[in-house]
Amino acid sequence: MDCIFCKIAAGEIPSAKVYEDGDVLAFRDINPQAPVHVLVIPKRHIASCDEITEDNSDAVAKIFRAIPKVAAAEGLTNGYRVITNVGEDGCQSVHHMHFHVLGGKKLPERMS
Ligand code: 5GP
Numbered sequence: 001m002d003c004i005f006c007k008i009a010a011g012e013i014p015s016a017k018v019y020e021d022g023d024v025l026a027f028r029d030i031n032p033q034a035p036v037h038v039l040v041i042p043k044r045h046i047a048s049c050d051e052i053t054e055d056n057s058d059a060v061a062k063i064f065r066a067i068p069k070v071a072a073a074e075g076l077t078n079g080y081r082v083i084t085n086v087g088e089d090g091c092q093s094v095h096h097m098h099f100h101v102l103g104g105k106k107l108p109e110r111m112s
């Protein structure tokens with residue numbers, strides 16, 4: 001499958017890793033939109049949140065167990081934002097589910 005985040009998860013494309021376990025990888029966004037901008041992905045391909053089912057929802061739990069570890073590693077002691085974009089209207093550009101962890105400054109109040 002021609003998926004850039006599958007290739008990053010497989011180590012075929014390099015990334016600046018922040019956290020990794022058996023199921024989850026977190027790495028720095030190549031085009032950061034905040035002082036800290038990390039992407040947290042399941043290693044196994046899931047296209048987006050819209051593809052979550054009873055059979056694969058454990059991936060979401062694993063990602064959300066990893067996020068506090070990412071935040072601690074990045075020194076986000078004063079809070080942060082977690083965003084996932086879905087599909088066309090959500091402006092999802094990489095169709096491998098990922099959660100943006102943004103922080104390191106006071107973020108804008110509005111989200112859209
Ligand atoms: P989306 O728009 O799908 O929610 O977010 C995709 C994110 O992936 C963007 O913020 C973009 O900068 C990031 N991105 C795209 N390609 C790469 C890449 O090859 N490496 C890294 N580290 N980030 C990428």
Ligand code: ZN
Pocket residue numbers: 003004005006007044045046095096
């Ligand atoms: Zn993928």
